[in-house]
Amino acid sequence: MRFKFKGLAIAAALSLTLGAGAVACGDSDSGSGGGETDKNITIGMVSGWAEGETVTALWKKLLTDKGYTVDVKTLDTGPLYAGMSKGDVDLFLDSWLPGTHEDYWKQYGDKLEKVGAWYDSAPLTIAVPEYSPLKSLEDLKGKGGEYDGKIVGIEKSSGLYRVSQEEMLPAYGLEDEFTVTTSSTAAMLAELKKATDAKENIIVTLWRPHLAYTQYPIRDLEDPKGAMGKPDGIYTVAREGFGEDQPDVTSWLKKFKMNDEQLGTLEDLLTNKHKDNPDQAVTEWLKTNPEVQALTG
Numbered sequence: 001m002r003f004k005f006k007g008l009a010i011a012a013a014l015s016l017t018l019g020a021g022a023v024a025c026g027d028s029d030s031g032s033g034g035g036e037t038d039k040n041i042t043i044g045m046v047s048g049w050a051e052g053e054t055v056t057a058l059w060k061k062l063l064t065d066k067g068y069t070v071d072v073k074t075l076d077t078g079p080l081y082a083g084m085s086k087g088d089v090d091l092f093l094d095s096w097l098p099g100t101h102e103d104y105w106k107q108y109g110d111k112l113e114k115v116g117a118w119y120d121s122a123p124l125t126i127a128v129p130e131y132s133p134l135k136s137l138e139d140l141k142g143k144g145g146e147y148d149g150k151i152v153g154i155e156k157s158s159g160l161y162r163v164s165q166e167e168m169l170p171a172y173g174l175e176d177e178f179t180v181t182t183s184s185t186a187a188m189l190a191e192l193k194k195a196t197d198a199k200e201n202i203i204v205t206l207w208r209p210h211l212a213y214t215q216y217p218i219r220d221l222e223d224p225k226g227a228m229g230k231p232d233g234i235y236t237v238a239r240e241g242f243g244e245d246q247p248d249v250t251s252w253l254k255k256f257k258m259n260d261e262q263l264g265t266l267e268d269l270l271t272n273k274h275k276d277n278p279d280q281a282v283t284e285w286l287k288t289n290p291e292v293q294a295l296t297g
Contacts, residue, residue: 052094
């Protein structure tokens with residue numbers, strides 16, 4: 001994969017194009033759901049999760065081209081699932097199941113629909129710089145003082161935080177030495193950049209696919225106990241009743257798949273060549289990936 005992390009830039013550019021799209025389709029009925037004549041769709045997105053931002057940009061363009069008005073709401077993970085359960089959000093294209101978002105699925109799954117997985121194997125990881133002497137999570141025992149007792153994490157509402165703090169640390173007997181800090185994905189990446197630029201010690205929570213693996217000199221710690229769980233699928237999930245209300249869109253999303261090369265090339269176009277125009281990035285990408293364009297007929 002050839003990724004460069006600029007997820008926040010994608011989110012900002014995408015939000016600008018959404019306003020223009022809404023104006024262009026302003027004659028459509030308002031609200032989500034409501035049957036096949038309703039061509040308004042709300043997609044939830046978590047800022048900084050580059051794979052989710054990328055596929056959201058793709059589907060915003062695909063759906064807009066078919067006459068839909070697409071509104072993207074940037075939310076934290078918990079509020080996003082809650083919003084879907086209430087019908088305020090139609091779709092989320094970055095749901096990690098069955099493991100990472102297990103708690104949210106247990107809480108809200110009876111009011112949601114699992115549309116399908118577009119990426120088949122996405123593991124949660126603990127990463128360190130290439131120059132680190134650490135090789136395995138087992139090597140962290142007795143090293144808390146060298147790392148100020150912290151593993152730099154992301155949003156507290158993320159499944160990654162729960163797995164790292166509540167499952168990984170106890171599995172390796174590290175709960176008295178380390179804690180997983182919480183902030184934002186962007187803040188974690190900023191700390192990672194600062195540490196690797198200065199050749200300093202740092203441990204971070206991460207996942208694959210992620211742009212950081214090509215932007216920074218980092219690698220995963222081995223997890224011989226499997227405490228970070230088995231790799232998840234990345235799913236599209238929807239509010240209850242979406243499949244009945246929007247059978248065409250649902251059928252398109254069920255067929256949607258992406259591999260590392262496709263994800264990486266679209267991300268590169270979105271963050272580099274067309275960073276201020278996500279629609280143009282998607283249009284260029286679709287020319288070399290016509291099978292994705294063909295999903296919508």
